[in-house]
Amino acid sequence: MDDTTVDETGLIAAARAAALHAHAPYSRFAVGAAVLMTDSSVVTGANFENASYGLSLCAETVALATISAQGRLREVAAIAVIGGAMDADGRPTGTGPVSPCGRCRQVINEAAQMSRRDLPVLCGAAEGDAVRRYTLSELLPDAFGPADLGIA
Ligand code: THU
Numbered sequence: 001m002d003d004t005t006v007d008e009t010g011l012i013a014a015a016r017a018a019a020l021h022a023h024a025p026y027s028r029f030a031v032g033a034a035v036l037m038t039d040s041s042v043v044t045g046a047n048f049e050n051a052s053y054g055l056s057l058c059a060e061t062v063a064l065a066t067i068s069a070q071g072r073l074r075e076v077a078a079i080a081v082i083g084g085a086m087d088a089d090g091r092p093t094g095t096g097p098v099s100p101c102g103r104c105r106q107v108i109n110e111a112a113q114m115s116r117r118d119l120p121v122l123c124g125a126a127e128g129d130a131v132r133r134y135t136l137s138e139l140l141p142d143a144f145g146p147a148d149l150g151i152a
Contacts, residue, residue, distance in 0.1 A: 004038050004077040008131065011036055011080040012124040018044035018059065019082060019092045019126065025049065030092040030126075031059035031083035035067060035111075037075045043067050047083075059083070060104040064111050073114035084126030092126035099123050099132070105140040112136045113145050 011034050019032030024047050031047040045063030049056040057065075060081055067073055081100055084092035100108060100121065112119045121139055123132040137143070146152070 004036065004040070006036060006078045006120060006122075008080070008122055011042065011078065011122060012082060012131065014042045014044055015059075015080045015082040015124060016092070016126065018046045018063075019084075020046075020090070022046040022059070022086075022090070022092070023048050024086065026051070026053055026056070028086045029083060030086050030090065031081065031098065032092070033059035033063040034080045035063045035076055036078040036080075037067075037072060038077050038115075039075065043070075043072075058101060058104050060100050061107050064107050067111070073111050074116075076111040076115045076119065077117065078120040078122065079108060079111075080122040080124055082124040082126055095125045095128035095130055097123040097125050097130050097132045100139065105136070106143070108136050109140055109143045109145055 014034035015032040019030040022030035033045045035043045047059045083098035084094035118135045121134045
């Protein structure tokens with residue numbers, strides 16, 4: 001990415017910490033997202049389920065909605081996500097990297113458009129060192145975006 005150094009280990013650690021606050025009593029699958037900002041600060045989110053199941057909010061969406069509410073979408077530099085099945089204490093488990101769902105990819109695209117960056121997306125695991133590295137355009141090629149609406 002351009003001018004912001006990504007501390008991958010630190011960003012995944014922040015996502016893991018965020019996942020401890022997942023409200024996921026229905027799926028018992030905890031997800032954490034950590035968004036690196038251009039000033040090196042980090043904004044986090046965790047999945048926030050509700051009894052409807054289908055209207056639950058994903059971790060990435062929670063983090064990016066927080067950033068939007070702070071008026072900081074232009075400052076987004078990278079995003080990390082981790083997740084896993086909760087153990088009895090509510091901690092995510094497992095060594096397999098988690099990828100953003102389709103809806104989250106579209107939400108990340110909005111931040112990518114606003115920040116004018118092909119955002120790095122780090123897909124980490126709840127435990128262990130496995131990480132898959134993408135840019136958003138790899139995860140969501142030919143994205144529908146503001147240009148399709150005639151908005152520059
Ligand atoms: N989930 C996320 O938070 N992010 C994703 O990208 C994939 C799925 C959440 C939604 C739901 O609370 C749980 O994981 C199981 O699908």
